[in-house]
Amino acid sequence: MSDTQPLVLVVEDSEPIRTAFTILLEESGYTVAAAPTGADAVRLAGGERTPDLVLLDLGLPDISGIEVARSIKGNPATRDIPVVALTGRDDDGSREALLAAGCSAFLLKPVDTQALIRALPGYIANTGPG
């Protein structure tokens, strides 16, 4: 059953936010893989089941979110996974860098959860920027 649900990889270092997103997505019909660090994100993206989408927080403890996006987009096995970045308002000038790194979209935190759920199918359908 869970195999038929799209798999979303949630990359977020804050445990409460990660859990909240997991609940939100699971209750909305998605299967969730959660990564608390950039290294975990890269590993899980290239794991047994390829995620259908990555929700990527930019402020990670080990490597920056942009590095994670580049790494996912630089690997032929994972390059087609759409990556949606979650940014803070003060991530100054990161917009162009995020697009250049291959992110399909960026959302300002705290994300409007209803809007996110509505937008997810569109993000998943568009595999790649633009």
Added chain:
Amino acid sequence: MTDLRLTIHGGHEAEARLREVLAREGFRIVEPPRAEAADLPALVVEPAGHAHGVPREYARRIEELERTILELRNLDVAKSQFLTNVSHELRTPLTAIVTYGEILRDGMLGEITPRQREAIESMIGSCRQLLSMIEEILTYARTNAQAISIQPSDFDVDDVVRTVHDMNASLIERKSLTFDTDLAGDLPRAHADRDKVAHVLGNLIGNAIDFTPDGGHVQVMARRSRADRTWIEVVVEDSGIGIDPVHHELIFQEFAQVDASRARIHHGTGLGLAIARQFVRLHGGRIWVESGLGEGSRFFFTLPSVEAANGAAASGSAAA
């Protein structure tokens, strides 16, 4: 006799302040020769009337002044850094609260009653309000630490106005305000930092909505500046409570709230207009207000158009 040279770390503001203090203390400032000024700003000073150099005790006092200014400067940077860190730490738990609130509100963890929903809505609203105030403090800290730079691009003012309007649409509707946009037909595209301009407009429009009673009127206009037709002048006008002319300068200063009772009704950090002014000035523009008590307010600001940017590039100098 002491030959005295001051090297000032910290840029123009520190230099201006030091010049002021020295002038007050009776020193004459001798500008450094060009070649020596290449690297850091340096001033050569001597006390007025002492053409042959600076007596030792004066030299010591100047050095003390220099040290004090440097210490203050470092303290200011440390304070801004602290504010930035604290704001980050405050935002993460608040984001979690908002997200959980929305999950509960939408019945994902079980049915809720209308009154429970109302309570949760109020909780989410308060959290978002708190978050936006933290954003404002963070932005102010960064602007103050001069950590903010301009990233210009070409864009339509109309576009930014629409974005800001959409962000405030529910508030405008709730207060039954009319919202009009009036852009001159010959308006050139802007050449500015789009996010910063959106921030300035968001602040002005937010204030206009805040300080205008239900059923009132908010209008945004944009036209070529009369002073320099390659610049754009944006006006945000409201039919609100207005501002006494004696407060027209005060409201652009940080932490200013014209009166404390109003601050309690119209929440805010008192940083919004100070940040707006910083952002406008970073573009070389100007921001001001025309208003009187009970007459509504008209806030103006100017920003460079693509034509101003081309002109500046062609003449090799920055537009003023």
